[in-house]
Amino acid sequence: MExxxxxxxxxxMIIDNSLNKxxxxxxxxxxxxxxxxxxxxxxxxKFIKLTGTTKRN
Amino acid sequence: xxxxxxxxxxxxxxxxxxxESIGPKGTIQKLVLFKETSFSGIYNLxxxxxxxxxxxxxxxxxxxxxxxxxxxxxxxxxxxxxxDKHPFAQVYLSGSTKSRTRLYRxxxxxxxxxxxxxxxxxxxxxxxxxxxxxxTEYQGYLIKLK
Numbered sequence: 715m716e717x718x719x720x721x722x723x724x725x726x727m728i729i730d731n732s733l734n735k736x737x738x739x740x741x742x743x744x745x746x747x748x749x750x751x752x753x754x755x756x757x758x759x760k761f762i763k764l765t766g767t768t769k770r771n
Numbered sequence: 772x773x774x775x776x777x778x779x780x781x782x783x784x785x786x787x788x789x790x791e792s793i794g795p796k797g798t799i800q801k802l803v804l805f806k807e808t809s810f811s812g813i814y815n816l817x818x819x820x821x822x823x824x825x826x827x828x829x830x831x832x833x834x835x836x837x838x839x840x841x842x843x844x845x846x847x848x849x850x851x852x853x854x855d856k857h858p859f860a861q862v863y864l865s866g867s868t869k870s871r872t873r874l875y876r877x878x879x880x881x882x883x884x885x886x887x888x889x890x891x892x893x894x895x896x897x898x899x900x901x902x903x904x905x906x907t908e909y910q911g912y913l914i915k916l917k
Contacts, residue, residue, distance in 0.1 A: 725776045725777075725778060725779065725845075725848055726778045726779070727778065727779040727780070727781055727852065728778075728779075728780050728781075729780075729781060729782070729783050730780045730781070730782070730789075731782050731783055733780060733781065733782040733787040733788075733789060734782050734784075734787065736787045736802060736804055737782070737786065737787060737804070737806070740806075741802075741804060741806075741817060741819075741828045742804065742806065742815070742817035742819070742828070742830055742867070744830075744867055745806075745815050745816075745817050745830070745865070745867060746806075746808075746815065748865055748867075748911075749808055749815050749863055749865075750809075752863070752865070752895060752910075752911060753810075755897065755898055756895075756898060756899060756900070757898075760899070761810075762810070764893075764900060764913075765810065765812075765813060765861055765913070767810040767811050767812055767813050767861070768810070768811050769809060769810060769811075770807075770809055770810060770811050
């Protein structure tokens with residue numbers, strides 16, 4: 715059976731603000747941990763210097 | 772270079788993207804989320820399958836839906852879309868599993884020429900970041916617009 719792949723070269727994007735619901739949850743807790751571990755490994759001061767960022771409140 | 776990609780749905784802030792992978796195993800909903808970390812303007816990229824029943828996200832599953840190349844290109848396209856809206860942000864990218872980190876490494880190596888015209892990529896080693904060089908085994912990546 716032939717499988718139809720719906721692919722496009724001229725990508726379209728529609729706005730759907732129902733996706734906002736995904737922002738409120740910590741969907742990737744392991745990713746958050748991995749990020750925090752990386753900052754600890756690198757050193758927070760070094761990471762801030764590298765990225766020019768500031769810690770959020 | 773025109774890559775085949777799936778169409779996208781996004782929130783108006785272009786931080787959450789959804790698309791459908793269509794292949795031999797059916798239609799699988801995929802989610803890409805750029806989540807701001809505890810540092811201003813630094814976002815963590817999360818990517819996984821949406822469970823249609825529970826709505827939970829699985830970022831370790833190997834879908835094996837025969838369209839890995841298109842899925843990867845679509846994820847890359849979300850990075851472009853995200854930066855269109857967040858030009859001063861930086862995105863941290865790492866795999867949730869060793870195999871996914873390897874997949875990101877392959878993708879960045881493959882698309883590096885295309886990617887590097889627009890983005891500055893830093894590669895994460897054990898205790899520091901360095902400017903990305905091809906075929907180095909990085910643990911993660913930090914990406915920003917040039």
